[in-house]
Amino acid sequence: MASVSIPSLMRDLTGGLARVEAPGRTVAEVVDALNVAYPGVKARLCEGVRLMAGLAVSVDGRLTRLGLQQPVGPQSEIRFLRASEGG
Amino acid sequence: MANNKNFSVIGTRPPRVDAAEKVTGRAKYGSDAQLPGMAYGKVLRSPHAHARIVSIDTHAAESLPGVYAVVTSADLLSAEERAARVAAEDWGFLAACDQTLAHDKVLFAGQPIAAVAARTPTLAEQALALIAVEYEVLPAVVDVLDALRDDAPLLHPGLRTRSLAAPSEQPSNVAVYAQQLKGDPAQGFAEADVIVEREFRSLMVHQGYIEPHVSTAEWNADGKLTIYADTQGLFAVRDQVVWLLRLPMSDVRVTPLEVGGAFGGKNNSYVDVVAALLARKAGRPVKVTMGRADTFLGTGPSSGTVIRLKLGATREGRIMAAQAALYYEVGAYPGSLAGSGAHVMFGPYVFPNAQVDCYDVVVNKPPTASYRAPGGTPATFAMEALVDELAEKLGLDPLDFRLLNSVRNGSEDLDGDLYHHIGGVEVLEAAKAHPHYTAPLAGPNRGRGVAHSYWGNWGARSSCTITVNPDGTVGLVTGSVDITGTRTSVAMQAAEVLGLPLERVKSSVGDTDSIGYSDVSAGSRTTLATGTAAIRAAQDVIAKMSARAATIWEVPAESVTYQNGVFAVAADAEKRFTFAELAAQLPNTGNTVIGVANVDVGEWGASFAAHIVDVEVDPETGKTTLLRYTAVQDVGKAIHPSQVEGQIQGGTVQGIGWALYEGYVYNEAGQMLNANLLDYKLPTALDLPMIDPVLVEVPFPGHPFGVRGVGESPILPPPGAIANAIARATGARMTQLPMTPAHILKQMGKI
Amino acid sequence: MTKKTLVSATINGEETEFLCEPQQSLLEVLRDGLGLTGTKEGCNDGNCGACSVLLDGRLVNSCLVLAVEIEGRSVVTVEGLAEWPRLHPLQKAFAENDALQCGFCTPGMLIASKALLDRNPHPTEAEIRAWLAGNLCRCTGYDKIVRAVQAASGE
Amino acid sequence: MKPFAYQAPVSIEAAVALLAEYGPRARPLAGGTDLLVQLRRGASDAALLVDVKRIPDLTRITFDPVSGLTFGAAVSCAELCEHPDVRAHYPGLVDAVRIIGGAAIQNRATVGGNLCNATPSGDSIPALIVLGAEAQLTGADSTRCVPVRDFCTAPGKTVRQPGEMLVALRVPPPAARSGAAYLRFIPRAEMDIAVAGAGAWLQLAADGTIADARIALSAVAPTPLFVAEAGAALIGQRPTEDAFAAAAAIAQEACRPITDVRGTAEQRRHLVGVLVKRALRMASERVAS
CATH class of the missing domain: 3.30.43.10 (Uridine Diphospho-n-acetylenolpyruvylglucosamine Reductase, domain 2)
Incomplete structure (x- = not known):
């Protein structure tokens, strides 16, 4: 199962847990699984079939352009991060 | 390609490929576009920071002889289309339209209302003066903390804060709220022996590029649009234009001309759509040029900020906890910079416990844009000033204190990501070992300050083609606008791989029809990512030429090697072509060889910088004079060391401007009082000492030659370093940017 | 419509005649009228120096000179610096010392530097900085520009 | 335009x-x-x-030890500061004129224009005031001379009537044992408008006491400000730091600064004190040399 870091502002949904595990072959599947265990997670992270604007996801320390479609391994670590920009 | 190999092109300092054109005045910039029959476009801007547009009467302007077209928001979006977009809640699109030409409301002084195209610039200005706009002025929100008050006027009555927290139905001026939490900050502070806490403020600042924005649009007879753009991203302009004008992408060609400076401010498109609208209505090419005031009022500066920071450390000098709240003005439309600021601010050090709350707040000022290390400079100022104060309270050397708490390979950042292949410690150690750090400070009222910084850099998408000419030269084309010398630094990487001298690589930037998609030249990505594309394209060239040699020689392709500029077969000394010899054979033996690559670089190396500055403060006037400046930075592998030095020197001076001189000054009605280069003060040559750059080369393994982005880091440390030097010279801790003489006198208790 | 005036002047060594309206600046006429776009507009109020030209050998901001004022006078722009194809020593020094990035301030910097070296062939660093204070550069931090002027002055 | x-x-x-x-x-x-x-x-x-730059009288600089300096209203700042007699005899004027803009502005801007523009921050005006300069105005029927101290009446307003033209400025010959200086404060090293400025002129008696003194200020009142009482307070005093401080305090009392984008009122009042002392110090050093 993938290990997901729960952003601090969402821990009201996980009973204060900062890290939880969830199954899935893609980020989207992991989010769906999380949403079952912790209802409301998906609505905070996603806007329809996309990640919320301004949000990025990293899998195993690498930012991914695929977003929710990014494949996830059985031991993967998933983090939701602020999307960045440059000058 | 190991970093320790002997390079023949990488690491040398040839004149940039665009130097001759630029020193002779022949280089064609956006503002130099001249097309037959071209008209001149000017934009009418709102004098009010917050107002309802009651009516716009363009009749008199349209009737002026020599005026070819007048456009307003109605020309951008018909009433029916607007109604449909409103029904579809397409707020992003509508906001982009309103920022191009305001519809029923203006949210900042300088917002475009209408535009005209006329035979001469004088006529265009006269026509602007004839446009009658009736406004109903509304109360303006100018200060970020005022915008947070419960009774503050709402800029966007429908705006709900974007956040991962439980959604609120309450409309707000907070566009984005984010938080990072690590460990247990309360516990961390409890374990700290010394705690320091301050509130820091900074004003909006502008990128200050010397060429104002300009765009020239021409509708061809086939109905397709060409834009000669002044931009950091040809595809960014294309995407904006096709989005707002609802055109097929294939109908819009964007040709980038030379860019007179950008620094993030030309990631966004401000006048391209207006030029296209005017040109369509006028039936002739139109060039829309912003003046300097337009540039201050109507483009995207960097946020003004309020940052509250609290740090705690043990007696031994270990930082135990941090608490921060960052309030960033994002201007009149939702945006996000505070999160970037927090990321940068907390990047250099290990914080076992931290809570960081970030608020992006809308105010009646221009919508902000990127500016060199976006969001980072005011945040680094706050952190470095407070870290310095903490070191002083602990009686520790400021660099030793930073070294003790510096992130290292394997350290965790606030997001929980691990640092790898970073040069933060190397940079701090190089600063400490630099003779400047121990040189005597002769004279009274002098002080030496240091500051450290982190910047994450960027990779992303780049495309490159390399065409082999029969005479052994090659043509290299990328989709990355060159503002800083990247045609040269990218070509040097291809030349190194191809085994050719730089003179035989003709390096140019394509247009949107001729080269694959490339992201904006921003985020210090071009030498890294476009360089990677050039390396891959060069490798493609070598592979294709090796295959051709194998065909000519009738040997298996894998038996052909290419080394030191020679294609050869190990087993047969007769079988030998120089690059030029094989290139000459190409037309007779098959097709032209074109190397192609496009990359999406997903990993890039962070960059650290430590600056040392000596200042003298006039105790009677509060004026700060810089005496000596040293800028140490981890640059990965310097492809063109002189250009890397130039990035460091230029970025440092922008940071010095932010520290001492620059800032948007507003009245209570939200009107900018210093929208000119007399009262918005960029540093001049006379305000500065030589900036001594020290390149620390800690290669980034994700790039074949070890390149890291270098452009953004140097803007980060100057405000903190200068504030710390002022503190040592005067005893006064500075908490506000710019650190004006008046503010310094006040902190010194003199006024 | 204001009546146009015929102006005769020497521009980059060539006798030139042009028609202009009285309110047109020398900068506007050079760029839009005569196609000499090497001279740049950065602020149009004398605070950036991008439009620097020599007027009878003296450094001026061409945005603050009316085109009608140059009747009978001599103007040198960046296009007049090189004796083609030989670059002026300052142009060569700027190219070789990486004294430019975006290059937009460069024509003005070169003209201002020429005005300086014409009156003071071996300026000190402080003299160079003081003289160039009216020419803003946002890219380079001035360091390499100062060094290029020093190199061109033979120091 | x-x-x-x-x-x-x-x-x-x-x-x-x-x-x-x-x-x-x-x-x-x-x-x-x-x-x-x-x-x-x-x-x-x-x-x-x-x-007016094609009128010969308006671009002429003349000096003789008896009648002093006369320069046309269209003489550029650079030409004035390059003139050997001006440099030798009027360093206090050069102080003020050479800091108006950078090199390119210097070649165009004129002291006559600076005066007619009548901004409170015009640097050359306090320098002219303390030197006792006069402005020559010529109209269709008459010519008159107005002391520079009376020339500016409000921001952007002067005594010049429609139809009149500023033709020349006349500065008295340098008096024996006199010295003048002008200083201003700006945030950058150059290319700025004065936040505050101070001009000072001193003449010493044979016994080393101050025989006469004049002080004028810029950017701290609606017009460049002549502070007669600050100069008067110095008469009979020795040119000491204490005397200068007392005069500076009078100037601080007399000024009427505002807060604007370039500086605050309290900063300006403070700077008047600093700059008057420094200008007096410089002026008295020039007497000695």
Whole structure:
């Protein structure tokens, strides 16, 4: 199962847990699984079939352009991060 | 390609490929576009920071002889289309339209209302003066903390804060709220022996590029649009234009001309759509040029900020906890910079416990844009000033204190990501070992300050083609606008791989029809990512030429090697072509060889910088004079060391401007009082000492030659370093940017 | 419509005649009228120096000179610096010392530097900085520009 | 910029006739470094610009030890500061004139324009005031001389009447045992407008006491400000730091600064104290040398 870091502002949904595990072959599947265990997670992270604007996801320390479609391994670590920009 | 190999092109300092054109005045910039029959476009801007547009009467302007077209928001979006977009809640699109030409409301002084195209610039200005706009002025929100008050006027009555927290139905001026939490900050502070806490403020600042924005649009007879753009991203302009004008992408060609400076401010498109609208209505090419005031009022500066920071450390000098709240003005439309600021601010050090709350707040000022290390400079100022104060309270050397708490390979950042292949410690150690750090400070009222910084850099998408000419030269084309010398630094990487001298690589930037998609030249990505594309394209060239040699020689392709500029077969000394010899054979033996690559670089190396500055403060006037400046930075592998030095020197001076001189000054009605280069003060040559750059080369393994982005880091440390030097010279801790003489006198208790 | 005036002047060594309206600046006429776009507009109020030209050998901001004022006078722009194809020593020094990035301030910097070296062939660093204070550069931090002027002055 | 007509007369008579014909809608054009910016911003309006730089009298500099210095209203700052007699005898004027803009502005801007523009921050005006300079105004029927200290009446306003032209500035010959200096404060090293400025002139008696003194300020009142009482307080005193401080305190009392984008009122009042002391110090050092 993938290990997901729960952003601090969402821990009201996980009973204060900062890290939880969830199954899935893609980020989207992991989010769906999380949403079952912790209802409301998906609505905070996603806007329809996309990640919320301004949000990025990293899998195993690498930012991914695929977003929710990014494949996830059985031991993967998933983090939701602020999307960045440059000058 | 190991970093320790002997390079023949990488690491040398040839004149940039665009130097001759630029020193002779022949280089064609956006503002130099001249097309037959071209008209001149000017934009009418709102004098009010917050107002309802009651009516716009363009009749008199349209009737002026020599005026070819007048456009307003109605020309951008018909009433029916607007109604449909409103029904579809397409707020992003509508906001982009309103920022191009305001519809029923203006949210900042300088917002475009209408535009005209006329035979001469004088006529265009006269026509602007004839446009009658009736406004109903509304109360303006100018200060970020005022915008947070419960009774503050709402800029966007429908705006709900974007956040991962439980959604609120309450409309707000907070566009984005984010938080990072690590460990247990309360516990961390409890374990700290010394705690320091301050509130820091900074004003909006502008990128200050010397060429104002300009765009020239021409509708061809086939109905397709060409834009000669002044931009950091040809595809960014294309995407904006096709989005707002609802055109097929294939109908819009964007040709980038030379860019007179950008620094993030030309990631966004401000006048391209207006030029296209005017040109369509006028039936002739139109060039829309912003003046300097337009540039201050109507483009995207960097946020003004309020940052509250609290740090705690043990007696031994270990930082135990941090608490921060960052309030960033994002201007009149939702945006996000505070999160970037927090990321940068907390990047250099290990914080076992931290809570960081970030608020992006809308105010009646221009919508902000990127500016060199976006969001980072005011945040680094706050952190470095407070870290310095903490070191002083602990009686520790400021660099030793930073070294003790510096992130290292394997350290965790606030997001929980691990640092790898970073040069933060190397940079701090190089600063400490630099003779400047121990040189005597002769004279009274002098002080030496240091500051450290982190910047994450960027990779992303780049495309490159390399065409082999029969005479052994090659043509290299990328989709990355060159503002800083990247045609040269990218070509040097291809030349190194191809085994050719730089003179035989003709390096140019394509247009949107001729080269694959490339992201904006921003985020210090071009030498890294476009360089990677050039390396891959060069490798493609070598592979294709090796295959051709194998065909000519009738040997298996894998038996052909290419080394030191020679294609050869190990087993047969007769079988030998120089690059030029094989290139000459190409037309007779098959097709032209074109190397192609496009990359999406997903990993890039962070960059650290430590600056040392000596200042003298006039105790009677509060004026700060810089005496000596040293800028140490981890640059990965310097492809063109002189250009890397130039990035460091230029970025440092922008940071010095932010520290001492620059800032948007507003009245209570939200009107900018210093929208000119007399009262918005960029540093001049006379305000500065030589900036001594020290390149620390800690290669980034994700790039074949070890390149890291270098452009953004140097803007980060100057405000903190200068504030710390002022503190040592005067005893006064500075908490506000710019650190004006008046503010310094006040902190010194003199006024 | 204001009546146009015929102006005769020497521009980059060539006798030139042009028609202009009285309110047109020398900068506007050079760029839009005569196609000499090497001279740049950065602020149009004398605070950036991008439009620097020599007027009878003296450094001026061409945005603050009316085109009608140059009747009978001599103007040198960046296009007049090189004796083609030989670059002026300052142009060569700027190219070789990486004294430019975006290059937009460069024509003005070169003209201002020429005005300086014409009156003071071996300026000190402080003299160079003081003289160039009216020419803003946002890219380079001035360091390499100062060094290029020093190199061109033979120091 | 709105269209206007342009004339470049070659005599004072012709220029004055044009000014009389057009009235307030005619503006004399000297260096243009302020006027063109005002016109472009729409802050000022003109139907006719009368370029006065082709009038020989307006571009002439003359000096002799008896009658002093006379320079035309269209003499550029650079030409004035390059003039050997000006450099030798009027360092206090050079202090003020050489800091008006950078090298390019220096070649166009004029002291005459600086005076007629009448901004409170005009650097050359306090320097001219403390030197006792006079402005020569010529109209269609008459010529008059006005002390520079009385020339500016409000921001942008002067005693010049429509139809009159500033022709020349006259500065008395340098008095024996006198010295003058002008200093201003700006945030950058150059290219700025004074946040505050102070001009000082001192004359010592044979016994080393101050026989006469004048102090004038810039950017701290609606007009450049002559502070007669600050100079008067120095008469009979020795040129000491204490005496200078006392005069500076009087100047601080007399000034009426405002807060604007360039500085705060309290900062300006504080700077007046600093700058008056420093200017007096410099002026007295110049007496000694």
